[in-house]
Amino acid sequence: MSSSAVNDDTLFLGIDGGGTKCRSCLVTASGDVIGEGLAGPANPNHGGLNKAIPSITDAAEQALVAAGYTRKDFNRVVVCAALAGVNIPSTFNAMKEWQHPFADWYVTTDLHGACLGAHGGHDGAVIVCGTGSCGFVNVKGRSELFGGHGFHLGDKGSGAWLGLEAVKAVLEAYDGLAPATVLTEAVKSEFGVSGLDIVERLNKASSSEFASLAPSIFAAADSGDAVAISIVQDGASYIDALARKLLAMNPPRFSMIGGISAPLKKWLSVEVAEKVEPPLEQPELGAIHYAKECYSAKTAEMIA
Amino acid sequence: MSSSAVNDDTLFLGIDGGGTKCRSCLVTASGDVIGEGLAGPANPNHGGLNKAIPSITDAAEQALVAAGYTRKDFNRVVVCAALAGVNIPSTFNAMKEWQHPFADWYVTTDLHGACLGAHGGHDGAVIVCGTGSCGFVNVKGRSELFGGHGFHLGDKGSGAWLGLEAVKAVLEAYDGLAPATVLTEAVKSEFGVSGLDIVERLNKASSSEFASLAPSIFAAADSGDAVAISIVQDGASYIDALARKLLAMNPPRFSMIGGISAPLKKWLSVEVAEKVEPPLEQPELGAIHYAKECYSAKTAEMIA
Secondary structure: OOOOOOOOOOEEEEEEEOOOOEEEEEEEOOOOEEEEEEEOOOOOOOOOHHHHHHHHHHHHHHHHHHOOOOHHHHHHEEEEEEEOOOOOHHHHHHHHOOOOOOOEEEEEEHHHHHHHHHOOOOOEEEEEEOOOEEEEEEEOOEEEEEEOOOOOOOOOOOHHHHHHHHHHHHHHHHOOOOOOOOHHHHHHHHHOOOOOHHHHHHOOOOHHHHHOOHHHHHHHHHOOOHHHHHHHHHHHHHHHHHHHHHHOOOOOOEEEEOOOHHHHHOOOOHHHHOOOOOOOOOHHHHHHHHHHHHHHHHHHHHHO | OOOOOOOOOOEEEEEEEOOOOEEEEEEEOOOOEEEEEEEOOOOOOOOOHHHHHHHHHHHHHHHHHHOOOOHHHHHHEEEEEEEOOOOOHHHHHHHHOOOOOOOEEEEEEHHHHHHHHHOOOOOEEEEEEOOOEEEEEEEOOEEEEEEOOOOOOOOOOOHHHHHHHHHHHHHHHHOOOOOOOOHHHHHHHHHOOOOOHHHHHHOOOOHHHHHOOHHHHHHHHHOOOHHHHHHHHHHHHHHHHHHHHHHOOOOOOEEEEOOOHHHHHOOOOHHHHOOOOOOOOOHHHHHHHHHHHHHHHHHHHHHO
């Protein structure tokens, strides 16, 4: 789809797309950041391509406009979108085959983008633990993804998982089938409901709503609430196992990102916790590292 | 809404409405069963009243037609609908306030109907464990409901819960984060998928779909699979606690109904398992017991 060669005029755009927002970053061939954008949700596995693609083009246009370009310049930009949801094969293929308006178009997982960003474009491993949870390792051209199975079937240890387990525990306590817990007050405070009204209020609640309970769950665990401690320990033991799986592949660096990572760290084993290093760059810059890598390989092949 | 007095012409119709179907039974004042019906889903909490009410009137009409009556005779029938979902207060009120076409109209929970049926209209306790799970006890005019919080927030030990936990365990095993299990083969056999395709296939699956895995989970547990045993034991421990909660209220009889009850029994404690007695009548007959009781009390009050 591209006919451009790698030259100083080539622009690279990185997209980091998730279930709530989509960030973009535009850089020159020499690596200067010249524009950024922020648009709506871009997880093509939730809401479909019809929702993800406008977010992507919106974020892309914002970054171009910030740099003094317009939508007409889409065809001179090499884009990599690092997206949530494309770990599902059919979703990946649908996004990859999109008839894009750009000079070139690459798709990878949000985790791959986050991992490349966290380690400045180099090998490493990340755990993303926010509303959802998953792990990714990228070493010597080999990458592996663990978890990321979504709110209903997995995402153990994530904010949404912690929130759901807390709500279940509160309902069991209400029935007198499990110990009383201060989480009952936390649910009441967060959602304004108790008893059976909890079912009505949260029956169809989103993962983000459940995740909003996470800070209260950590607070309850810190205050010594046995139910909260048990839930946090259960989630942390999964994240710990995930980290060990990643570290077994000897990544040169390991980072944890996402809103739950900081409060979760003290619940991890010392061996895992002491290996955590801060992320170096944002995921959208990680997507740019990938776009440059793929595009260089492609143009080198075209020249050869 | 009724102006009829209790007399030999009064007909009583019991409805047992759940998430997949709705059964009806028509009896005379003297108790002879003269008609039955079977219609679609009637859980007003799933799909709303617009889906539940046509199922109820359809099942009612079928029972009337079977007895030689028509829809025009709705106004001589005292109806009690024992419905799933009406444990949610707003749902109960919406159903209760429905502008019904019957001589009189009572609403109660599917559990209350099942409990009255299981014990021939007398006091007792039941656990319903099929796609969902819950417990109900009805002793000396006092009734209490435990569980029944639905697939997303509770229903522990149910078929749907067992299936969901099995799928989660299979995905964790796929990631190498949990032990290998024969449930992987069970999921492949039931749904035709493995690995990440499981996420795509079951991401939005219904509780009934997850429940369809339950027989394989019990089979896996019986064959000694440690993961299946752990899941079944976890579910059974909840059902056991639920039973003890009910038995603490000294019901004269205790029954377990629903598709999971039979295979679950051997996983319960001996003290609970030995108290389980077979149900005497179907839930729709339980609803008729309740209709007669309410209607007698009301007409006695009108006469007094």
